[in-house]
Amino acid sequence: MGEAKRRKASDPYFGMRPKNGRGILLSAPIVYDGKVILAKSSSVDPAELRRATLFWDRLVWPDSKIISLGSNDDEKLLEAEGLLTRPRPIRHNDAAGIGNMQAVIRLTESYDITIEIEQAKHFVQQHVDEFIDLERDEPGQWTLSQGDDSFVMKNDNFIAGRGQLVTLVRSIPLPGPDYPLHDLLEFKQKRSDEIVALTHELDKFFSQIANAKDTHFEMSRLLRVVDKQCSDMIKVAKESKRKFYVGDLSFSLSLDSIESAKNRIVVWEAAGWAVTGLPLVGGILGGATSLVSFSRGIGAKKLITRNSPFKVVSSLHKELV
Numbered sequence: 001m002g003e004a005k006r007r008k009a010s011d012p013y014f015g016m017r018p019k020n021g022r023g024i025l026l027s028a029p030i031v032y033d034g035k036v037i038l039a040k041s042s043s044v045d046p047a048e049l050r051r052a053t054l055f056w057d058r059l060v061w062p063d064s065k066i067i068s069l070g071s072n073d074d075e076k077l078l079e080a081e082g083l084l085t086r087p088r089p090i091r092h093n094d095a096a097g098i099g100n101m102q103a104v105i106r107l108t109e110s111y112d113i114t115i116e117i118e119q120a121k122h123f124v125q126q127h128v129d130e131f132i133d134l135e136r137d138e139p140g141q142w143t144l145s146q147g148d149d150s151f152v153m154k155n156d157n158f159i160a161g162r163g164q165l166v167t168l169v170r171s172i173p174l175p176g177p178d179y180p181l182h183d184l185l186e187f188k189q190k191r192s193d194e195i196v197a198l199t200h201e202l203d204k205f206f207s208q209i210a211n212a213k214d215t216h217f218e219m220s221r222l223l224r225v226v227d228k229q230c231s232d233m234i235k236v237a238k239e240s241k242r243k244f245y246v247g248d249l250s251f252s253l254s255l256d257s258i259e260s261a262k263n264r265i266v267v268w269e270a271a272g273w274a275v276t277g278l279p280l281v282g283g284i285l286g287g288a289t290s291l292v293s294f295s296r297g298i299g300a301k302k303l304i305t306r307n308s309p310f311k312v313v314s315s316l317h318k319e320l321v
Contacts (some may be wrong), residue, residue, distance in 0.1 A: 066104050
């Protein structure tokens with residue numbers, strides 16, 4: 001038996017992984033209210049960086065000439081490993097009046113920053129456009145990291161109520177902010193089967209339901225699969241010599257309209273799927289309930305139609321797995 005046939009026979013996800021790997025666009029923890037930027041740090045949140053390192057193959061964090069945020073030691077390590085890249089966007093630089101400047105503002109390892117400049121809107125739009133460009137070049141392969149520990153923004157490209165939001169509550173192990181990156185990369189390589197199994201099912205969750213002849217049956221099947229994959233990840237995380245925490249993970253599918261998002265939620269509520277437990281995960285973790293919830297979320301304009309999540313938000317609980 002040839003090598004390809006052998007791998008296909010032994011690997012249920014053979015040939016299903018993206019050729020260049022799954023990608024995620026990162027940001028320092030920034031809030032933009034339409035006028036002012038508030039940044040908790042000039043670096044990517046350490047827990048966010050480790051979550052992205054574990055579950056994605058390509059990390060992109062733009063380095064803008066409008067507000068340039070320098071890499072810290074963790075980010076430099078991932079750049080050296082070839083996992084993280086820092087492109088320098090050109091679009092909107094003229095509108096921001098960059099000229100020959102290296103940067104309007106440059107920050108490295110700074111904390112609790114308030115930036116109130118006219119060019120802030122161009123900095124935010126650069127970030128959004130970077131994601132749209134990545135997604136246009138490789139449809140369905142890129143995810144935008146958002147949330148309190150990443151980027152929270154007001155932007156016309158994102159519309160409340162036009163997306164489908166799925167949240168795994170107390171269902172997924174996430175590395176702590178002080179997890180050594182070399183050890184995490186070793187864990188990722190060693191446990192790649194469990195990681196790929198989980199991420200593949202989450203990426204295809206929406207499309208498998210949408211294409212099913214019996215939606216109720218397929219939803220029930222997929223929830224059992226996700227429950228098993230999450231529990232398998234928790235088991236291997238427990239075996240790690242480093243700390244993993246119980247985590248939440250929310251991912252969003254952008255739909256054609258607010259009405260389509262509303263209609264889907266109504267159907268799922270009628271079928272009893274708005275909130276449902278994960279018994280395998282709950283059995284391992286104990287304590288508070290582990291569950292999946294479905295609701296309307298944020299959708300995006302200018303995205304090529306896709307059946308995989310475009311946005312992800314995560315958070316850590318204080319308890320270890």
